[in-house]
Amino acid sequence: MNPSHFSTKAKTMILVLGLFLLLSFVFGWLRYADVKESIQEAQLNYSRQIDNIYQASLNRLSLFYVNRGYANLNSHGIREALEEGNGAELERLSRFRWEVLSQENRYLMQMRFYDTSLMLIASLGDSNLPSKLRITSPLDENPRYGFALFPRSFSYNILIPAYKEGKFLGILEFVVSADYFLKEVEAFSEIRGFIFVRSELFQEERSDLPRSTPLVLFATNQEEPIADEKALAGASLLSKREHEIQGRFFVTHDFGLYSYAKEEVGKLVFFQEVSAAHQKLWGAIYGSFFGALALFLAVIVILHYGFEVLIRRLEESNKLLLQSQTNLQLLNQGLEERVNREIEHRMRQEEESKEKERLLLHQSKLASMGEMIGNIAHQWRQPLTELSAIFIRLEILSEQGTLGHQKLQEGFRECERLVGFMSKTIDDFRGFFVQDKGLELYSINEACKNTLKLLHSALHAHAIEVEIIEEEEIWIKGHPREFAQAILNILGNAKDILLERQVRSPQIKLLIGRRANQAYVRIEDNGGGIELSPVEKIFEPYISTKHAGSGTGIGLYMSKTIIEKNAKGTLSAHNSSVGAVFEIYL
Numbered sequence: 001m002n003p004s005h006f007s008t009k010a011k012t013m014i015l016v017l018g019l020f021l022l023l024s025f026v027f028g029w030l031r032y033a034d035v036k037e038s039i040q041e042a043q044l045n046y047s048r049q050i051d052n053i054y055q056a057s058l059n060r061l062s063l064f065y066v067n068r069g070y071a072n073l074n075s076h077g078i079r080e081a082l083e084e085g086n087g088a089e090l091e092r093l094s095r096f097r098w099e100v101l102s103q104e105n106r107y108l109m110q111m112r113f114y115d116t117s118l119m120l121i122a123s124l125g126d127s128n129l130p131s132k133l134r135i136t137s138p139l140d141e142n143p144r145y146g147f148a149l150f151p152r153s154f155s156y157n158i159l160i161p162a163y164k165e166g167k168f169l170g171i172l173e174f175v176v177s178a179d180y181f182l183k184e185v186e187a188f189s190e191i192r193g194f195i196f197v198r199s200e201l202f203q204e205e206r207s208d209l210p211r212s213t214p215l216v217l218f219a220t221n222q223e224e225p226i227a228d229e230k231a232l233a234g235a236s237l238l239s240k241r242e243h244e245i246q247g248r249f250f251v252t253h254d255f256g257l258y259s260y261a262k263e264e265v266g267k268l269v270f271f272q273e274v275s276a277a278h279q280k281l282w283g284a285i286y287g288s289f290f291g292a293l294a295l296f297l298a299v300i301v302i303l304h305y306g307f308e309v310l311i312r313r314l315e316e317s318n319k320l321l322l323q324s325q326t327n328l329q330l331l332n333q334g335l336e337e338r339v340n341r342e343i344e345h346r347m348r349q350e351e352e353s354k355e356k357e358r359l360l361l362h363q364s365k366l367a368s369m370g371e372m373i374g375n376i377a378h379q380w381r382q383p384l385t386e387l388s389a390i391f392i393r394l395e396i397l398s399e400q401g402t403l404g405h406q407k408l409q410e411g412f413r414e415c416e417r418l419v420g421f422m423s424k425t426i427d428d429f430r431g432f433f434v435q436d437k438g439l440e441l442y443s444i445n446e447a448c449k450n451t452l453k454l455l456h457s458a459l460h461a462h463a464i465e466v467e468i469i470e471e472e473e474i475w476i477k478g479h480p481r482e483f484a485q486a487i488l489n490i491l492g493n494a495k496d497i498l499l500e501r502q503v504r505s506p507q508i509k510l511l512i513g514r515r516a517n518q519a520y521v522r523i524e525d526n527g528g529g530i531e532l533s534p535v536e537k538i539f540e541p542y543i544s545t546k547h548a549g550s551g552t553g554i555g556l557y558m559s560k561t562i563i564e565k566n567a568k569g570t571l572s573a574h575n576s577s578v579g580a581v582f583e584i585y586l
Contacts, residue, residue, distance in 0.1 A: 017300070024295065027321065038332060039280070043272070045339045047253045050189055050270055052346055054255055057184035062158055065174040066143050069160035072097050073172055076540075080565070082162055082170045085115050087122035098124040107180035109155060114171040125175070126153075139168065146260035147178060154178045154195055154266065178257070181268060189270075195257075197266035242274075249275045382492045383418045385458050390414055421454065424481055442480035444519055444586070445470055445512050451487045452510070455495060462499055464506045471513030476586055478567050486559035486571070490523050490582050493555060497527040497580070518569075519586040529575035538573055 072078060072094055081089035090113045098111050102125065110125035144159040156176045162169040182193040242251055250271040257266040295317065302313050394411045397403035452459075452466060459466055491508065498506035503526060511522040530538055539560040563571040569586040 024291075034328060038335070039274070042335065042339075043251055043274070045342075046189075046272065049342070049346070050185055050191065050253050051255065053185050053188045054181060054268065056350070057181055058156075061156070061176065061180065062143075062145050065158045065176070066160060068097070068101060069143070069158065069172045069174065073160065073162050079162060079164055079169060082113060082115075082121075082172075083164065085121050085170075087113065090122035091124060094122075094124060101174075105176070105180070107177040107183070108174065109153065109177050110173075110175040112173040112175065114173065116168055116170055118171065121170070139171075144260050147257040147265050148259060149197055149265060154197060156180070157260075159260070178268075185268075185270065191253075191270045191272055193268060193270040195266060196254075196269050198264070248273060380422055382454060382458070382488060383422045386454055386456075387415060387418050389458060389461055390418075418454065439477050440480065441475055441477050442483075444474040444476055444483070444521065447480050447484050448487055448510060448512060448521065451484045451491065454488060455491055459495060459508075462495070462506070464495060464498055464508060467507065467509045469509065469511045469513075471511070474512060474514060474519045476519050478586070482562045482566055486562040486584075487521070487523075489555040489559040494523065494525040494527065494580070498525060501527055503527055515585070519584075521584040521586075523582045523584075524576060524578075525580055526578040528579055530573060530580050535573050535575065539571070 073082075075093060075097075077093050078090065081093060094111060094113075101111070102108050108125070110123060112120060112124070113122040115121050139161050141161055141163050143161070146157055148155055148157050154177075156178055158174040158176070160172045160174075162172060178195055182195070185191065185193055242249065244250075251274050253270045253272060254267045256264045257268055259265050298313060390411050394403060394408065397407060449468070452468070494508050498508075505526075507526050509522075509524045511520075511524075513520050532538055539556050541554055541557040560571045563569045563584055563586070567586055569584060571582065571584050573580060573582050575581065
């Protein structure tokens with residue numbers, strides 16, 4: 001063999017093999033980096049999806065229970081019972097709503113009421129929670145949300161402060177198990193989640209859990225965990241996101257859980273198994289290595305038999321490399337398009353949800369305006385009827401030529417009185433729930449007579465006989481206009497029933513006296529009685545026994561509120577042998 005020829009061949013082989021090894025290493029590294037970047041991008045997009053699901057479920061749950069909380073506080077008797085600290089009454093009035101809410105969400109643990117000292121006075125549901133609310137910052141009228149740790153549970157709590165005319169009455173609290181959020185995320189993403197809690201929080205709550213790590217495993221939504229819980233509890237969640245547990249590889253997606261004071265008390269951690277992606281990554285490494293090794297041996301053989309064969313094999317390798325890169329690019333493009341479509345779909349869903357919330361808020365405002373207008377119209381119905389009757393009487397007298405100056409002035413004075421009463425009704429209705437209106441000494445007898453004067457024309461026009469029995473003159477300190485409104489509602493309802501049922505010889509009796517050192521007013525008619533059962537339902541809002549369209553069902557409810565809430569008396573109803581009887585004690 002020619003030595004000079006051998007030297008050239010050796011040098012050429014060394015140069016080519018060196019370049020080949022370098023290219024093989026670069027190609028393997030690029031393939032590894034490309035696969036790893038693709039996997040990380042997919043994991044990042046997946047983490048964003050989980051975050052969107054978690055935030056949406058958190059906002060939806062908070063808004064739902066805030067709305068239900070205000071609905072419960074605005075229910076009949078709730079604020080009064082909370083102001084009085086009457087826990088038994090709060091539980092009784094809230095029992096039905098609790099049963100409905102607990103059936104809707106099995107993760108709802110408790111519905112609790114606290115007094116102004118933040119001490120528990122009523123509780124519905126699990127009774128194994130502390131009796132005092134732990135809040136350090138001052139309260140305002142805005143709801144609060146936060147996670148809280150108890151000895152045997154970790155929950156998400158919604159606090160709804162109750163105020164009445166600026167006065168703090170107490171707090172309504174909903175306690176929802178934190179497992180609810182694990183369930184919500186799992187339902188959409190099919191990923192397993194766990195709750196980790198800061199270990200120092202267990203110093204006062206539980207002594208049976210480890211404190212060797214900053215975070216310890218508290219609960220899981222899996223009947224069979226993905227791995228031994230001790231391994232999970234010891235996972236260094238704060239230092240790394242990738243974990244190898246019992247030969248399986250996981251990536252964690254964690255979300256902070258914050259208390260009322262905006263302090264992080266734990267984390268919601270989801271373990272996404274990436275064993276397949278991990279295998280794919282190592283497969284790329286091993287594939288590149290063994291491919292390079294095989295090619296290296298092939299190159300030696302090829303170089304040994306001739307440069308021409310080597311060149312042809314290199315060309316074939318380049319073609320394979322280009323094909324692999326093309327396939328990988330197509331794969332990346334398809335994955336990116338799917339991710340973009342999913343993001344657009346999520347954004348459309350969020351926009352539709354916000355639009356529905358705006359529509360519901362608008363409808364709620366319209367309903368409130370309609371209710372206010374209906375209430376005012378109900379209060380004005382009788383005075384307007386009286387005004388119409390006065391005008392008709394004056395017109396008839398004018399046509400008959402018997403309308404003198406005195407009768408005209410009397411009609412004008414009565415119209416002024418009715419208009420004044422209507423104006424006072426507006427003022428009283430606007431300040432209906434204000435408690436600082438001045439008290440004054442007034443005669444119940446005179447208030448009842450003045451109220452009857454408003455209905456005199458209508459009663460007289462329909463031949464309704466009114467009998468007033470005064471056992472004595474009763475004086476009381478209170479609000480005469482509000483009392484007159486209550487009497488007017490009862491008398492107006494009696495008149496309407498007598499006319500609707502076309503009772504022969506219609507009568508209304510009004511008795512004023514004293515019973516057991518209390519002022520007593522009894523109003524009775526012969527209209528056949530109240531057809532509702534039980535009779536006390538007549539005082540509930542929007543309950544009416546009148547013909548459809550002729551009653552709003554709010555008059556007697558307002559009368560009961562005036563007598564029992566503002567005047568601290570009682571208003572009850574029952575049926576006699578001839579009709580309905582309303583009794584007032586003050």
